[in-house]
Amino acid sequence: MSYRLYVQPAAPFRALHGDMDGQRFDWALIDASGVFQASGQDDDRSVIEQTLTQNDLEHVLLVGLLPGDDVLFCFAEIPAKQARYVRQALPFAVEEQIAQDIDSVHLALGKRSEEGFRVAAIDQQRMAIWHELFDAFQGADLEALYPDAALLPVSESRWCICLAGEDTLVAGSRGEWFRMKTENLSIFSYTLAQPDKDEVVAEIPVTLYGSEEDLARYADNIRPIETEDRLRVTRDVLQMTPLELLAHAQHNALCEPINLCQGTFENTDKTGGVWRVWRPAAIVAGLWLALQVGVELGLGYYHHQQAAELENQAMSLYHDVFPQDTRATAANVRRVLEGRLRVARQQGPRADFLSLMAQAGAEYDKLGGGQNLQFDSVNYSRQRGELVVELRADNYDRLSALRSAIGDRGLEARIGSVVNDSSGARARLTVSGGS
Structure with a gap:
């Protein structure tokens, strides 16, 4: 019988700071029929590995769940249908939606939808750390890495929300996901109530999962969503942990998450069974290749010599126009030129709401969000591609620090309508895709 082990790193994420052995995990083990055999919370890796060893389990596949705010969701409009051409065009299709150098981002391709291909993007170095962490487990073979919120069972709802203590996971029917602080959930009521483009609906269905304890503890944060006129909220009291809900949904195909183990992080077959089947054909192919x-x-x-000569001619022409540019090479000169043209036309990249909110929220948390810095309201203009946030802070320097941190991510951030009073400073922060 085969087993699947779901493992989710628990905060704080020590692995991202180089402490692989100190990282702790929440986990759940299910058999082929979907029955939970064991689980644990805030355990180190040795406890999980010991459980597998003591029960003499074989053919265990490991599914790692990464923090949803580490992975960005976006769409790629690519007319090609063949996988090879789609992957070649993917970086160019999503480059304007990513607020960092596209060469430093790992892209994972999902299924095609009406809006285009679903894409998951994560920082290359961060992905390497997570992959190394989960691939080091003994007694289980890494099968997939998913953003945790992407495993929520959206079902017939437009939005699915799951309270997980201080954090809340959110997923939408279009495939989008994000992770946020539960105390900030109330500010999303207006956004969740907005219908999709060209969609006319009387009510937007929302499913809310949570334990009795979390539903009671965060009642004030949930109330704006449940009282929003356009939202029809259905509560579902969890009799299991949030991780077990995610495992149940993925095992029963109630979600369509994007596996991040693609490209350089694609898993190899450690059993060698497939190789034994195809070995005769591989030998014949090898002999033919040797002759060719x-x-x-x-x-x-x-042809190599001809190509090298053409590349030298192209670079010579480029350096005649841009003599100070030392980063352009024959391999990336086309992309560099396209970037210069975009800047010249002053058409900076636009980011959608989820991208802007995820990046602004990350810097908000780093600066002590909820204590020294608080959101009062959030509004998003799809037409202008701008996120407008009403903020309160204990002083203007903290507001300025937030603006600078968001600007360092490649976004454009502006502060206006500043009011200083005895309790601190209030201002309006406008965030857009930058230029």
Whole structure:
């Protein structure tokens, strides 16, 4: 019987700061029929590995759940249908939605939808850390890495919300997901109530999951959502942990998450079974390849020389126009030129609401959000591509620090309508895609 082990890193995320052995996890083990066999919370890796060893379990597949705010969701409009061409065009299709150098981002491709291909984007170095952490588990083979919120069972609802203590996971029917602080949930009531483009609905269905304790503890944060006229909220009291809900949804195909284990992070078959089946065909192919190499070697060398000469000519022309540019190479000169043209036309990239909110929220948390810095309201203009946030802080310097931190992410942040009073400073922060 095969088993699947779901593992979710617990805060604080020590692995991101180099302490792999100190990272602790929430976890759940289910069998092939979907029955939970074991689970735990805030355990270190040795406890999980010991459980697998003591029960002499074989064929265990590991599913790692990354923090949803580490992974950005976006769409890619690519007309091609063949996977090879889609992957080649993917970086160019999403480059304007990512607020960092696209070469430093790992992109994972999901299914095609009416809006385009679903795409998950994560910082390359951060992805490498998470992959190394989960791949090091003994007694289980890494099968997939998913953003945790992407496993919520959206079902017939437009939005699915799951309270998980101080954090809340949110997923939408279009495939989008995000993770946020539960205390900030109330500010999303207006946004959740907005219908999709060209959609006319009387009510927007929302499913709210949470334990009795969390539903009671965060009643004030939930109330604005449940009292919003356009939202029809259905409560579902959890009799299991949030992680077990995610495991149940993924096992029963109630969600369509994007597996981040693609490209350089694609998993290899450690059993060797597939190789044994295809080994005879591989031997024949190898012999044929050896014969072809001898025939093609001379022709390949000639074409290589021609290509090198053309590349030198192209770079010579480029440096005649841009003599101070030292970062352009023959491999990336097209992308560099396209970037210069975008700047010249003053058409900076636009980010959607989830991208702007995720990045602004990350800097908000770093600066002590909820204590020295608080959101009063959030509004988003799809037409202008701007996120407008009403803020309160104990002083103007903290507001300025937030603006600078968001600007360092490649976004444009402006502060206006500043009012200083005895309790601190109030201002309006406007965030857009930058230029």
